[in-house]
Amino acid sequence: MRETIERVLPMVRRDQLVVQELADETLVYDLERHKAHCLNETSALVWKHCDGKTTVAEITGLLERKLATPIEEDVVWLALTQLRRFRLLEEESVAIAAMSVSRRELVRKYLPAALALPVILSIAAPTAAQGASGCPQGQVRCGAGCCPAGRLCCAGVCCAAGESCVGGVCRTVQILD
Amino acid sequence: MEKIDRLGWAAGLSFISYGVRLGVRANTLEALRMLPNYFPPGWKPTDSPIVERLYSFILSDAIKRPVRRFNLLYGNIDRLARTANLDDALETFESDLHLYVAEMARRRVFVHAGVVGWKGQAILVPGRSYSGKTRLVAELVRAGAIFYSDEYAVLDGRGRVHPYTRALQIREDENGKQKKYPVDELGGQAGVKPLPVKLIMVSKYKRGAKWRPRALSTGQGVLELLNNTVSARRQPETAMAVLQETAKRAVVLKGLRGEAREITEPLLAYLDQ
Secondary structure (H helix, E strand, C coil): CHHHHHCCCCEECCCCEEEEECCCCEEEEECCCCEEEEECHHHHHHHHCCECCCCHHHHHHHHHHHHCCCCCHHHHHHHHHHHHHCCCECCCCHHHHHCCCCHHHHHHHHCCCCCCCCCEEEEECCCCCCCCCCCCCCCEEECCEEECCCCCEECCEECCCCCEEECCEEECCCCCC | CHHHHCCCCCEEEEEEECCEEEEEEECCHHHHHHHHHHCCCCCEEECCCCCCEEEEEECHHHCCCCCCCCEEEEECCEEEEEECCHHHHHHHHHHHHHHHHHHHCCCCEEEEEEEEEECCEEEEEECCCCCCHHHHHHHHHHCCCEEEECCEEEECCCCEEECCCCCEEEECCCCCCEEEECHHHHCCCECCCCEEEEEEEEEEECCCCCCCCEEECHHHHHHHHHCCECCCCCCHHHHHHHHHHHHHCCEEEEEEECCHHHHHHHHHHHHHC
């Protein structure tokens, strides 16, 4: 395992991503999955150095210099596991997938150094209709209002309980034996 | 579409709104005269017969046959409403039209949000339906803020918010029916000029909650805005660029809140600082 870990050369995914850099963060929009991610400074630094040529040890060194604080490889591994989970790395690396880093332990370890641990916030981008004219949970949007739970919406009209929508009209459908 | 075309139309109108070309046609002149009341703010008529979306409206009163008494509304070939209640048909028309414009707008990004202005700066309250944004906007307007929108924050490339002023739509029953209140009925006035955004308040109503917001970073603020952006999937690059411009100049606060009137004062006081 040790040998495998040392040979890991993480590579950033480039296809189908929109990237915008802010002062201390990086925003990434995944055009394939319609997810938006916000990488904090530490995650963003790790991500930027994932060029397929740099080892984890080298990334750790680069991070140390940039953040001017002593850092161990576990911080980079935590970032890599998160980047992998959000599909921001090019290839599925067995070593990254197998790596387990305790965030809680890292918080304890790096708290005195005031190091911001890698964090990625993520949302699923809404469709146009989402939230446009929502209804309370369980109800269905219908025309200008909402239909109570269990009632069908039929061309802008709420059907009565037990009615079905047939050809755009609410009807009671009888099932004949 | 051909079937709908054959229905017989008395009149039509094409117009442009936020760069989107739209058309409406109706079976009576009376119906056609009614429809512009439901158009987005700032629409302009055009002569072009080419439109991106065509609404077809059949007013039931005009049909003399006793069998058909429904108002019908189509958006291109899709039937959007078939209802005896004219108000429901018109509300469906308004809701669909505004959403279409919000998604397709060329040079603006539409975010679901309430917006008010205060001393030349804007407070933006992003949120989906039932997050309580309209009530908060109404309270802020009653407290003297300038009304900008209770539905969409219309943002430009410089991160400024433009007025999207129509009557406030406040929910009054559990079925989600909304009643319209013109802003002057609340004793307020509507904004005219675009404003820079000073405060983005990500908040959801919860009965009895005390407002103890935490500050978010610019990136987190962009994510919160994107989560309420109509064109997030259609044009993410443009949306993210505009939202970034907006969020980087603003303070972003997030937290649950109780009654709207409890936080209007601290909010306005914050902007005064």
